[in-house]
Amino acid sequence: MSDIPADLRFAESHEWARLEADGTVTVGISDHAQEALGDVVFVELTEVGTVFAAGGQSGVVESVKAASDIYSPVAGEVIAINEELSANPELLNSDPYGAWIFKLKPSNAGDLDKLLDAAGYKAAIGE
């Protein structure tokens, strides 16, 4: 059983999104995703200023096993990337909900409602 925090929203492609108090959205990958990927050894980060549509390809996580695309769960402009992942990509394994990947200024904060809630994601991954 993977960890699925109740305060987060999830994309079916296994990213999590958290609406912050300042209206920005923080994005990472779920515990289920890191578990499936295995040891993460490299994260190809996007760049600050990039604008994504919802579902836009926004980076790559490489584990020992395979490369896996990251998709932006909502539309918006990247305002920060987690540089710490360059040196310590394994943080995605050890702390998937602490190790965020990028932060967005969403085009429409209401888009988060279109994502799965914890119960919906739990059902989506068959747990």
Place this chain on the structure above:
Amino acid sequence: MGQRTPLYDLHLALGAKMVDFGGWDMPLHYGSQVEEHHQVRRDCGVFDVSHMTVIDVSGAQAKAWLQHLLANDVERLHSSGRALYSTMLNEHGGIVDDMIVYRLDDGYRLVVNASTRDQDLAWMQAHLAGFDVQLNERAEMAMLAIQGPHARHKISELVTQSRGNLIQSLKPFEGQPDGDWFIARTGYTGEDGLEIILPANQAPGFFNDLVGAGISPIGLGARDTLRVEAGMNLYGQDIHQDVSPLASNMAWSIAWEPASRQFIGRDALEAERAGGVKHKLVGLVLEERGVLRAHQVVRIANVGEGEITSGSFSPTLSKSIALARVPMATADRAEVEIRGKWYPVRVVKPTFVRHGKTLI
């Protein structure tokens, strides 16, 4: 559902993530593939390799038959207990499989790949005509690999005194029976270690004893990164029926002498050698961040293109490495295409790590 080794339930109990490998349900890792890799390089670990196929060859003409079947020459096995690595070729010089051959008191023992079992047995049966040879697949046996610098020392203290003494006395590439066990100092990791073939019903107890004694179980994931670092080819990936040992960094495993030994594929190999071998297998090291993967294109300026056959992150080197088949006239630098971008790589001899030491 795939085939299961006698250790299947134990793998699940140890928390293994299981995957399909050549039709077998095998452990990929038990938590962290990278940690398991380090464990083998620094200490030791135990692998379930019971999916591999063990075939005993007996009969008055066992030696003559193997001299016909294999590119390496079992004549080199001067005494019982010695082992050698060989390929088995088709008439075009392509590799049907690779294997280890152990000489026994009354014949030979072959250990071939799991994924090629059916084609190997069919090939062997098809070439038995005229030879007084019997093949006996030992499907009732399990096989464990215990690998790492401390493997022999640790295992010798966990078995009977007789087996412990045997383990201490084995030289590299030797294997001897002890009762219903067969203990060999061989492996697929680039470290010292053992491969033990034992009756399936004894395997779970022994595996459990080893884990209880603090020897970590290691999955196929780490087995793959260890063998890539050691520059060892994987059948179906780096070598297959359309490439020869000459194009696979395995010319050393071909016994050309005596010239009168007509093994299957010899004529094709001689023609390939005479015409100039076109390709070779090299190692690649990515100096930038990223991960090399099988089938990525390799570009060598003014020479041509090649292809990665095995690529991975190397836990020992903390960078990505690969085996690649490239034109013979390769340079010491090349480029690899990863997701549409070209990355510079170093071209090296395909042995990255041996006995815990970095060689590149």
